[in-house]
Amino acid sequence: MDDQPALDDQSRAQLAELAEVIAPRWGDLPAASEIALSQAPLDRVLALRPDLLAPLKAVLDRVRGRPPEAAMEKLESTDAAGLHTLLTVVAGAYYAHPDVRAALHYSGQQAQSLPRDGFGAEELVIEMMQQPPIYRKVD
Amino acid sequence: MLFHGVGGSTVLFSAHWMRFLPSDFRVKTLDGVADDWPIDYAELAPFYDRIDGQFGVSGIAGDPAYPDRPEYPMPPLPIGDWGKRVAAAHAKMGWHWWPGSNAINSRDYGGRRQCVQRSTCRAGCNEGAKGSVDRTHWPESERHGVRLITDAQVSRITLDEKGRANGALYRDGPGPEKHIKADVVILAAHAIGTPRLLLLSAAKGHGNGLANRSGLVGRRLMMHPLSRTIGLFEEPMMSWQGHWGQSLYCLQFAETDVSRGFVRGAKWNLSPSGGPLMAALYPWPGERLWGAAMHEHVNAWLGRAAIWGVTAEDLPEVENRVDLDPELCDRYGDPAPRLHYTLSQNSRDMLAFMNQRVEESFRAAGAYRTLLRPLVAEAGWHALGTCRMGDDPETSVVDRWQRCHDIPNLLILDGSAFVTCSSVNPSATISALALRAADHLVNHRRDVAR
Ligand code: SF4
Numbered sequence: 001m002d003d004q005p006a007l008d009d010q011s012r013a014q015l016a017e018l019a020e021v022i023a024p025r026w027g028d029l030p031a032a033s034e035i036a037l038s039q040a041p042l043d044r045v046l047a048l049r050p051d052l053l054a055p056l057k058a059v060l061d062r063v064r065g066r067p068p069e070a071a072m073e074k075l076e077s078t079d080a081a082g083l084h085t086l087l088t089v090v091a092g093a094y095y096a097h098p099d100v101r102a103a104l105h106y107s108g109q110q111a112q113s114l115p116r117d118g119f120g121a122e123e124l125v126i127e128m129m130q131q132p133p134i135y136r137k138v139d
Numbered sequence: 140m141l142f143h144g145v146g147g148s149t150v151l152f153s154a155h156w157m158r159f160l161p162s163d164f165r166v167k168t169l170d171g172v173a174d175d176w177p178i179d180y181a182e183l184a185p186f187y188d189r190i191d192g193q194f195g196v197s198g199i200a201g202d203p204a205y206p207d208r209p210e211y212p213m214p215p216l217p218i219g220d221w222g223k224r225v226a227a228a229h230a231k232m233g234w235h236w237w238p239g240s241n242a243i244n245s246r247d248y249g250g251r252r253q254c255v256q257r258s259t260c261r262a263g264c265n266e267g268a269k270g271s272v273d274r275t276h277w278p279e280s281e282r283h284g285v286r287l288i289t290d291a292q293v294s295r296i297t298l299d300e301k302g303r304a305n306g307a308l309y310r311d312g313p314g315p316e317k318h319i320k321a322d323v324v325i326l327a328a329h330a331i332g333t334p335r336l337l338l339l340s341a342a343k344g345h346g347n348g349l350a351n352r353s354g355l356v357g358r359r360l361m362m363h364p365l366s367r368t369i370g371l372f373e374e375p376m377m378s379w380q381g382h383w384g385q386s387l388y389c390l391q392f393a394e395t396d397v398s399r400g401f402v403r404g405a406k407w408n409l410s411p412s413g414g415p416l417m418a419a420l421y422p423w424p425g426e427r428l429w430g431a432a433m434h435e436h437v438n439a440w441l442g443r444a445a446i447w448g449v450t451a452e453d454l455p456e457v458e459n460r461v462d463l464d465p466e467l468c469d470r471y472g473d474p475a476p477r478l479h480y481t482l483s484q485n486s487r488d489m490l491a492f493m494n495q496r497v498e499e500s501f502r503a504a505g506a507y508r509t510l511l512r513p514l515v516a517e518a519g520w521h522a523l524g525t526c527r528m529g530d531d532p533e534t535s536v537v538d539r540w541q542r543c544h545d546i547p548n549l550l551i552l553d554g555s556a557f558v559t560c561s562s563v564n565p566s567a568t569i570s571a572l573a574l575r576a577a578d579h580l581v582n583h584r585r586d587v588a589r
Contacts, residue, residue, distance in 0.1 A: 026434035072429055087420060087428055095415040095437075106441060109379055109414060111255035111266075114245060119199075119215040119238050121226045129201040134235055136162040136169060136394050138179065 006046065007053075011060050012038045015090075017068040022090045028103040032094060041093035049092070055085040141329060145289060146273030148329065149566065151261055154242040154269050155385045155408055156196045157563035158187050158571075161206060162394060166454075166559045170395050170402045173454050176558045177530045177539040180206065186571040186578075194270035194570065195248045198240030204390035213245040216254060218409075220376035221445035222386035225409055228503035229389065239385035239408065242270035242566070249275065258411055260383045288319075294473050296324055296340040296349055296549065304549040310471060323580065323587055327553040327573070330360065330522040334461045334555060335476040337526070350526070350543035355536055357462055359455035360478065361524040361560040364486050365515045366449045368497045369412065369421070370506035375442050381411035386445075389500070392493060393562050401488040403452040406562040407497065412444035424510060439508075447500065448515075449493045451486050452562040455524050482514075490514065521565050526555035541576040548587050552576055 007015065019032035035041060046053050059082035063071035075083040094100055101108065142151045161180035166173040188209055197213040215238035218226065222238075229236040243260070244253045254268040267274055281287060291311040297318065299305040304324040308316045326333050334357035338348035348356050385408035393404040412418070418440035419433050426432055459481065463474035494511055501509050529535025532544035541556050543549045552573040554565050561568070580587070 022429040022433065024430060026431060029434055076427070083428070084420070087433075088416075091416055091419040091433065095419065104415065104437070104441060106379070106415060109257045109259060111257055112380060114253060114256070115217055118217075120218045121223050121238070124226045124230050124236075125199065125201070125238060127230060128203065128235070128237065131203045131235075133203045133206075134390070134394070135160050135204050135206065138161045138165050138169070 006043065007057070007060075011057065012042070014060050014064060015042065015056075018063075018071060018086065019090045019094075021068045021072055022087065023094045030099055030103065032090065035094070035097045035099055037090065037093050037097070041097050042089065044096065045089055045092045049088075052085060052089055055082070056089050058082070059086050141331070144273075145277055145287065146271045147327075149242075149271040150263050150273060152271070152566060153261055153383055153385070153410075153564075154271075154566075155388070155564040156191070156194065156198070156240045156242045156270075156567045157388070157406065158205065158208075159183075159561045159563060159568050160204070160390075160393060163559060163561040163563075166403070172402055173559045174527075174529070177528060183568070183571055183575065184208070186575045187567060190567065190570045190574050193574075194242040194275050195244050195251065196240060196242050196270070196567075197245035199238055202237045202390075204235055204237065204393065211240065213248055215239065216241060216243060216245045216382050216384065216386075217256075218386045219378065219381045219411060219445075220374075221370075221372070221378050221411065222409055224372070224376075224504040225445065225500060226387060228500060228505075229391075232499075232503055234389065234500070235391040236387050236389050239382075239387050241382060241384045243382050243384055244268045244270075254382050254384075256380045256382060258379060258381050258383050258413060292469070292471065293328075293336060294339060294471060296326070296336060298342050298345070298349075298546070302344055302546065304546050323548045323550070325550045325552055327551070329553055330525045330555040330557075331461050331476050331478070333551055333553055334525040335463065335474075338463050339473055345545070350536055350545045350549060352532055352545050353534055353536060355457070355527060355534070357525050358457045358460045359524045359527055360459040360461055360480060360522060361453040361455055361557070362480065363450040363521045363523075363560065363562070363564075364453060364482055364490060365451075365520065366490050366494050366497075367512045367515050368447045368449075368494065368501065369440070369510040370445050370447070370501035370504065371439050371508040371510070372443045372445070372504075372506055374505075376445070377442050378411040378444055379414045379442055383410050383413075386410060392496060399489075399492050401485045401492065403454070403485070403489070404562055405449050405451045405489055405493045406564070407493070407500075408448050408450075408564075410446045410448065412440060412446050415441050418444070421510070422512065424512075445501075445506075447497045449490065449497060450521075450562055450564070451489045451493065453486055453560055454483060455527070455559060456481075456483065461525050521554065521560070523554040523557040523560045523565060526551050527558050528556045529558065540579045541572065550576060550580065 016038035023032040025031040164176040164179045167175045198211040251267040291309045293307045293309040295308040306320040340349045389407040415437045418437045464477040467475040526536035
């Protein structure tokens, strides 16, 4: 990976405010601030997706100085690509966090053994096999 | 789907492994539109059988939507709880469904491991279970002496003084262009890259681009317009797991029924639904994607959703085409391809009909809500047909053995050669046709003048 500069403190603070609006506390699910999303979770996403850094900086620049709700509304109405970048970064960091996964009872996509008792609808397949052909005969 | 790397598009493809239907080769005869292929299903069937073995396909024979075929190399992968619900619903409605056929190992096969159902197939399979060409063909080809040159970008096919292909110009980094010589040149650069290269290679006697006597190089571009519907269920189904890949498919509406108001048809494939990020970023129609809404979306979707994808058969139209961009260039200064494409009324009507039927399917399976994307921009879109096959050099680019009519030692072994595009995924047919053409080339090598 190249040494692109990470986000500066000002941008991190701005992102933290936006992240709090994107992922507020909801039932058992923590708010972005409770998992310090704009710190290590954010760095993890940018380490995995360094291609997101430049568009993230650009979108932060575009809404700098606006209150976070207003910034989100502005993006929603005028900048679908920028909104998508921001949501990808924030939601990516959020849902990769172990506290969030635990609250969702989500263990991630895991390697599993294939079932030994077949593919799951054997009797229905036998019924279907007994149906007359439905393809068009040619010639 | 485009991917530049060893293994090409198969590295990222979903591995749905489908044969064309017999009617796909006789569209003109049966429906009075498009054209017939110069070959038929029966002629291609033995090559389908062989190619299934090479890629490693899991599935089950006996599907009434197809003629008889031998058993698949491996049994089907599990269809998941979502698949069981939909299968039961279709059985009740009298609609077709069938366990998905996938180029994914359900057993250890071909020196590759079996699938672990992690559902990350479209980012490349790190288990090696998916039959991508970097695993199924390149290693053995290299053992047999094939030299693979990576990161090479071909800019021109070159001709000798008799007008036969004799190699290609390419770059594989900074520095001057290199020329590689060949007695036979095989092009497989996708239905966008292949016509681009032929047009870029315009030469003396071929000012219109190589192999373009018919004027059809780049023309008749077909896509597979795709719609997608999410079905949300109350019950947990762990649908973040599962091959992707098709859990099952439906060909109930693949054949023409003119009472529907359009010709030809569509193939449906059912998939699992990914993790929380997919739920969060999905464009929920008319809804905000952040704040409480994001949490609600993930809560409704995660583990409780399934996806019907619908691929519609596009008809070939000469105005849908690839040509050279007059301004945009690649890193070496050669013109980029430019696409002209208008979705036909037939395809629009077809998708509108299918989307209503998909809704009925999900509701019958117990979904309490569906989310429709009537036309998906970032997926589907198998580009096909831009150097069509045919017996007449005036109306086709390649012959039935995929040799260019104008330059018989130049072959096109990709989806460009398709005459029509079927509604099913193209990889099995591209591969079976390539095997057939390669067999013919080997058996008639003497006839190709050096
Ligand atoms: S689910 Fe997909 S990515 Fe995972 S092992 Fe199976 S084929 Fe490979």
